[in-house]
Amino acid sequence: MTLAWILAATLAGGVLSVLAAAAVAFNARASWVPILISYAVGALLGAVFLEILPHAFQLAASPGRAAGTILVGILLFFVLEKLVLWRHCHVEQCEAHDPPAAAHHDHGRSGMMIMIGDTFHNFVDGILIAAAFLANHELGVVTAIAIIAHEVPQEVGDFVILLHSGYSKRHALLFNLLSSAAMVAGGVLGYFALQTLQGWVPVMLGLAAASMLYVSVADLIPGLHRRPELMATLQQVALIALGVGTIWLVGDAAHSYL
Numbered sequence: 001m002t003l004a005w006i007l008a009a010t011l012a013g014g015v016l017s018v019l020a021a022a023a024v025a026f027n028a029r030a031s032w033v034p035i036l037i038s039y040a041v042g043a044l045l046g047a048v049f050l051e052i053l054p055h056a057f058q059l060a061a062s063p064g065r066a067a068g069t070i071l072v073g074i075l076l077f078f079v080l081e082k083l084v085l086w087r088h089c090h091v092e093q094c095e096a097h098d099p100p101a102a103a104h105h106d107h108g109r110s111g112m113m114i115m116i117g118d119t120f121h122n123f124v125d126g127i128l129i130a131a132a133f134l135a136n137h138e139l140g141v142v143t144a145i146a147i148i149a150h151e152v153p154q155e156v157g158d159f160v161i162l163l164h165s166g167y168s169k170r171h172a173l174l175f176n177l178l179s180s181a182a183m184v185a186g187g188v189l190g191y192f193a194l195q196t197l198q199g200w201v202p203v204m205l206g207l208a209a210a211s212m213l214y215v216s217v218a219d220l221i222p223g224l225h226r227r228p229e230l231m232a233t234l235q236q237v238a239l240i241a242l243g244v245g246t247i248w249l250v251g252d253a254a255h256s257y258l
Contacts, residue, residue, distance in 0.1 A: 003191050006133050009144035010126045010187035014180025017148050021155030022173050036160045037220055038236040042243020043157035044114075044216040048209045050244075051251055052121065056205035059198075069203055073210025077116075078218075081109050110219040111165030114158055115175050117211025119182045120204045125151070126186020127197050134194065149253065153246040161215065 053070075060066035125147050133140030155176060162172035190197055224236050 002133055002137070003188075005137060005140060006130050006187040006191050007184065009129050009133065009140060010184045013125065013129065013144050013148045013151065014122060014183040015177070017151035017155050018173070018176045018180050020152045021159050021176070022169075024156050024159070026169055026173075034164070035235070035239065037164055038224060038239035039243040040157035040160040040164075041216045041220050041224070042240035042245075043153050043247055044212045044220075044243075045240070046244035046247030047154045047157075048212045048216075050247055052205050052209045052212070056202050056209060059205070060202040066202055066206055069206030070210050070213070073207045074214050076207075077113050077211055077214040080113065080116075081214075081218075109165065110215045111162040111167050111172075111175075113211050113219075114161050114215050115179050117208045117215070118154075118158055118176075119179045120211070121208040122180055122182040123186035124201055124204050124208070126183040126188075127190040127194070127201060129183070130187045130190030131194055131198075134191070149250050153243070153250060157243065161220070164220075 053066075056069075057063055057066045060069075129140060129144050129147065132143035158176060158179075159172050162175065163169065167175070186197075227233070227236070
């Protein structure tokens with residue numbers, strides 16, 4: 001019975017958060033995507049600094065180990081992006097050889113990396129849901145609702161990044177659904193091997209934080225600097241603040257229920 005509850009909660013958590021985010025992203029016009037990138041930056045940074053990192057440092061054996069995991073993760077994503085760029089440059093023209101104005105998207109690099117990080121994050125969320133249900137069914141339901149609530153604004157940001165990265169809306173939905181399946185996997189494995197998996201939670205959270213930090217700081221923010229006008233800058237700052245504020249408000253409301 002407990003396993004059935006975990007399966008239902010993780011499946012609902014992954015699918016509902018993706019569909020809610022898709023409803024927002026699918027209704028956005030193509031011309032809105034560059035504007036929404038600023039919101040995505042804020043949502044990613046808010047998720048990292050207000051949700052993921054506090055949990056990672058709290059659960060890690062030491063702050064130094066958690067910080068080291070994040071550092072290694074950032075370097076790994078740097079190497080991963082280089083490998084993708086090198087492969088792209090060998091098969092066709094790429095932005096390394098094209099004039100800057102010719103590059104309208106990054107050929108899927110930031111989208112791929114954000115999906116890797118989001119998969120780690122969803123897997124950990126599944127473990128947390130399993131742990132809550134193993135403690136108490138009511139706590140499990142509340143935890144699942146809280147996770148769905150804080151996933152929605154982050155999934156909106158992920159959708160926008162995938163669209164900006166060159167993916168179609170259909171492919172963005174498909175990849176987000178595949179990433180959300182990691183929540184189900186985390187819930188099932190958490191039910192059968194919670195003690196073993198709990199030791200890996202800080203590492204997975206650190207890698208998830210590293211991917212989101214790298215994509216927001218290395219890939220998205222430099223693109224915002226291509227519009228240095230005062231009004232564009234004010235708009236970007238406001239939308240970044242809105243993204244951070246959304247994560248903070250939803251996270252604060254969710255924590256009040258737990």
